[in-house]
Amino acid sequence: MSTHATTRVVGAPVPRKEGVDKLLGRACYVDDLQREGMWYGATVRSNIPRGIIRSIAFDRKVDWNEFVVVTAADVPGENHIHLIIADQPCLADGKVNHREEPIVLIAHPDRNKAREAVSAVKIEYDPLPPIFTIEESERQDQVVWGADNLLKSFLLEKGDVDSAWAHAAHIVEGEYRTGAQEHLYIENNGMIAEYSAEKGVTVWGSLQCPYYVFKSLRSVFDLPEDKVRVIQTETGGAFGGKEDYPSNLACHAALLAMKSGHPVKMVYDRMEDLAATTKRHPARVRHRTALDSDGKLLAIDIDLATNGGAYATLSSTVLSRATLHSTGPYSCPNVRVRSRAWATNMVPFGAFRGFGAPQTIFAMERHMDEIAAAIGLDPVELRRRNFLHDGDTTATEQVMREPVILDRLMDRALEESDYYAKRQRFAAENRVSAVKRGMGVAAFYHGSGFTGSGEVVLNSLAGVDVTPDGRVRVLVSNTEFGQGTNTILTQVAAEALGIDYARVEMAPPDTGQVPNSGPTVASRTSMVVGRLVERASVQLVSLLRAQAGLGASYTTEEFFAACECYRQAKGEVLSTCRYEAPPGIKWDDQKYHGEAYPAFAWAVYVAQVAVDTVTYSAEVEEFWAVQEVGRVLHPVLAAGQIEGGIAQGVGYALYEKVVWQDGSMANNQMTNYIMPTAEDVPPIHVFFEEIPFRHGAFGAKGIGELPHDGPAPAILNAIRDATGVAFNSIPLLPEDLFAGLAASQPIEEPITL
């Protein structure tokens, strides 16, 4: 029913719903908003990574009567940010576990005075020994979290790995590392809060998940549901960076609002945002792989470790997705993945587009090229011999019931990039050129929606209603932050209702007005929430046909006339639907066995890279991205998602290095944390193969995270092809290239003429 061959609105490049407001500069981001009598908040943070707070003193040079000051003692409810485990204090109480941990909040009517006063709060500590690396945490010499520093672990097992080594023709081992990555949304985190005894807490802010913030506010303020309201303002990029952190900031702003009796705005500047908020988890992945003499995988044994930082945040779910993407899109009878997320005294890591998958996919796809080199097989051929096909099982023994077209994606990627001809040509040119060119491939999947039973637990509710002035509103808590939620969901509703796109809009992203349709994460909006909107719309049409005389075919005006007819007779014109899992989904959360995801998006990416052996710079010259994401709901937005993800992935591979000092970001400025600019992105060629997925909105699967998974391994594989040297860590900066190339071969004497 949802895989219509022909659609009017779905699949068409309709204008972005909020596009005109953004282009006119009148879209309202949080820092564009003012409230009557508003004050400004600022945060006093720990400047040591671990220790006991001995004293907090306020410099007498500042007239503190003008300020409001909040500490942990002012928290009316639980002093914890509600997420998965209640371990992260809203404000540090007696001890600190990472640099930049918030300790004291201050507010003042003048924004500059609030900021200036931060340095007038003097905190003294008794320092404790900190740990920063995975290895230090594993050694457990210092236990900084729980009984053993272990935030979470998983063991995934299929077949019998231990027996496989004895009869393997080849055993190949490798260790791969990925660094932290900063989201670098261009709009920093920001929030405005108001408090009144009558209405409770209201916040407006830049955020992805209104109901996450809602839950945190409820527990920190110990308030009932009807006394907390969260409203998303226009959000200037998120990429996962506004999934968890806005809960902390909302609680901070609201505590200041409650104590001051004024609305309080807290907008971080870039340095504070970079230093204090989450980043992508660094990871270390060790592979041991057995193959038979034909290059078929016999066993995959993976040891995965991530650095979670000082608090649990989303480390367990990031580790879960990392684990479930670690074996790549390959069929293998024997698999073991042992994964652990370790606590350290780093600023906590959190959600970031891909959510653990880019880390383990980098390792697997880099490792595949090392296997190919070790056993003397073409990297493409090695992948083809091991690709998953219809009916095969994944590492969790999930049966591939939907079509898997990896060979087709590979064929197209090779053809579009002219892969073999270029490899041959570059190999010849590289012998006589200081610039070495290479081609690299990565094949991968990304699971759409929450893992395992996650969507059932979320139990999302979404709907549509019709206003008396003739507009349909989509009722969801899913938010727009550039990826196209507003456009996609209104397209789906307009299509399913059979009316004009212009007559459908989003209800305000306000917990006071929309139901909890789950968070805007995990590539779930198009597939899962879109499907709910589609079902609610179809249900509304049936209702209007049965009870308001709507005909078999109708115009937009006749639709709204029927709505008014229904409203006169019955009242509110509203239709809602709850999530229903596709049939046959079974997931064992203990054994990590079964249907890990309702659907997978698939891709093969190819990178062409040039390495200059004089300057040691690596440049991505061209990039090809072939993917199958189900039905493409909007061709322009979909391509924009892929291109943006690839650019972010190029940064992850070659530019974006977080430099650490005492566990916080030392290069916390755009001047020295370098993302790809307009002059750095390669030409990107995007291709979609469409296989509609029955249980997604009009056949859609997830798309948003997929493009971040492939660039890093494709680029480093291309560098391997260009130079013959294996680089197994990202980011790979010129100094790393220099070190690796210099170590692999004696430096040639310069040619003297």
Place this chain on the structure above:
Amino acid sequence: MSVLWPAVRFTVNGEVREVHAPPMKRLLDVLREELKLTGAKEGCGEGECGSCSVRMNGELVNSCLIPVLQAEGAEIQTVEGLAANGKLHPIQEAFLQCGGAQCGICTPGMLMATAQLLAANPHPNLAEIREGLAGNLCRCTGFIRIFESVVVAATRDSASATDEGAHDAR
């Protein structure tokens, strides 16, 4: 705003404005706070991201790096001054059509950079577009659709802003 501060007069989007502000106050803050023109955004505060870009005396500037005293007598154009006669400017129209705006936070600056580029070079090639926009960071699009928007805007720019097909800007 305080009358104790010296007056600074300049033209914004064709209108003469006078503000009393500390001379070293950033033009960005004067535009946003005094003049309520919140289209220009602060992304970094150090001239790296370009989301505060405005045109001043025919040049593209980062308004976070301009003390307001430097704007005395200047002609300034912000994103709010692009659309005319209730219709989107051809550059805005091209960004809408091509997917040049996603989250929208870099968009006002990106539009001003594009306006500046096309004013100096009405038909830039791809390398010139890349160079012209290199001071404006976009984290959503990967720039590809922005380049396409500029190409489309360049072909349309000769057409008038009152193009019948243009979207309503009211």
